[in-house]
Amino acid sequence: MLKLGIIGTGAISHEFIKAAQLSGGYQLAAVYSRTLTAAERFVKAYEKVALYTDMVEFLSADLDVAYIASPNSLHFSHAKVAILARKHVIVEKPAVSLPAEWAELVKLAAEHQVYVFEAARNYHEEAFATIREFLRDKTVWGASFTYAKYSSKMQALLEGQEPNVFSAKFSGGALMDLGVYTLYAAIGLFGRPEKALYTAQQLPNTVDLNGAGSLIYPDFQVRIQAGKNLNSQLPAEIYTDQGTLTLDGIEFISSAIFQRLDGQEEVLPIEQAAHPMLEESQAFAGVLENGEDRTYADWQQATAAVHDCLFAMRREAGIRFEVDDD
Numbered sequence: 140m141l142k143l144g145i146i147g148t149g150a151i152s153h154e155f156i157k158a159a160q161l162s163g164g165y166q167l168a169a170v171y172s173r174t175l176t177a178a179e180r181f182v183k184a185y186e187k188v189a190l191y192t193d194m195v196e197f198l199s200a201d202l203d204v205a206y207i208a209s210p211n212s213l214h215f216s217h218a219k220v221a222i223l224a225r226k227h228v229i230v231e232k233p234a235v236s237l238p239a240e241w242a243e244l245v246k247l248a249a250e251h252q253v254y255v256f257e258a259a260r261n262y263h264e265e266a267f268a269t270i271r272e273f274l275r276d277k278t279v280w281g282a283s284f285t286y287a288k289y290s291s292k293m294q295a296l297l298e299g300q301e302p303n304v305f306s307a308k309f310s311g312g313a314l315m316d317l318g319v320y321t322l323y324a325a326i327g328l329f330g331r332p333e334k335a336l337y338t339a340q341q342l343p344n345t346v347d348l349n350g351a352g353s354l355i356y357p358d359f360q361v362r363i364q365a366g367k368n369l370n371s372q373l374p375a376e377i378y379t380d381q382g383t384l385t386l387d388g389i390e391f392i393s394s395a396i397f398q399r400l401d402g403q404e405e406v407l408p409i410e411q412a413a414h415p416m417l418e419e420s421q422a423f424a425g426v427l428e429n430g431e432d433r434t435y436a437d438w439q440q441a442t443a444a445v446h447d448c449l450f451a452m453r454r455e456a457g458i459r460f461e462v463d464d465d
């Protein structure tokens with residue numbers, strides 16, 4: 140059993156704990172929060188969990204792995220101190236604000252003999268392995284991936300507040316929050332693109348409310364859409380020389396249907412997991428327990444490619460974060 144520590148007491152941390160417990164591989168051991176009140180409120184649902192408001196003390200606790208779900212721009216410093224304390228790290232997406240931060244975390248993790256993972260939950264879905272296998276004898280001619288969901292923080296934004304997810308200080312916006320899933324889908328299926336483009340509808344602080352872009356591969360292009368001020372029901376499509384594969388989305392996929400050029404349909408054997416974060420928690424536990432270094436190296440490269448794309452796309456759209464000025 141991996142002893143799990145939590146940084147950040149938002150709703151997603153409860154979800155990760157649920158998935159981690161479902162996997163049977165983790166035991167919740169400690170929670171860090173900036174305030175005791177938030178920590179106490181958070182652990183009401185659990186038993187025998189140590190609470191900390193001091194990061195150094197939290198990282199000195201008997202923990203194997205720290206799950207980090209703080210606002211985006213704090214991931215890097217939180218992951219860094221955890222690695223320096225020789226804890227494995229699972230850091231929520233987007234793991235970092237800048238590609239150089241990811242490179243530093245990977246280097247530090249290797250030096251301190253721990254693993255660092257980005258919690259890119261769709262990348263670890265078994266559905267993508269099934270789809271990759273299905274595409275093996277086909278020539279890909281393009282794809283279209285969308286993830287757009289009206290944010291629960293839109294009301295606050297419209298009332299003049301600046302929620303973390305829309306702030307330049309915390310590296311927010313549609314591309315970082317939801318576009319990252321479309322990039323993981325593309326890079327997981329097709330590898331690193333040659334070029335990444337993006338234009339967006341932006342707030343005065345330059346952070347994007349929604350946007351569209353392209354990932355350019357040598358022989359095809361992937362259209363990307365992300366949004367936080369709108370809902371999209373668009374399915375995902377992958378176009379091939381033999382027909383079109385339609386997915387019900389690019390995360391927590393439950394259906395994949397291939398329509399051949401002659402109209403015949405084939406349903407792929409996709410089985411949705413019991414929880415959207417279950418497969419990633421199982422995957423991380425697998426590497427932590429078995430040290431599958433080749434798998435880990437592939438993940439590191441995928442994460443590096445995703446963050447190179449995010450950075451290039453932000454630059455193209457003119458999305459600037461506070462961390463860019465440092």
Ligand SMILES: NC(=O)c1ccc[n+]([C@@H]2O[C@H](COP(=O)([O-])OP(=O)(O)OC[C@H]3O[C@@H](n4cnc5c(N)ncnc54)[C@H](OP(=O)(O)O)[C@@H]3O)[C@@H](O)[C@H]2O)c1
Nearest residue numbers: 147148149150151172173177208209210211231232233303
């Ligand atoms: N994988 C998924 O499906 C999924 C879903 C949602 C979110 N996420 C990711 O999870 C992360 C957290 O998202 P969220 O919406 O929960 O963020 P959030 O509400 O802005 O912050 C999460 C937690 O971080 C701490 N925090 C907030 N503001 C802080 C500040 N100024 N300084 C230091 N700590 C602060 C708070 O915990 P304390 O008060 O206890 O310190 C808070 O509960 C993001 O990276 C997001 O992308 C992932």
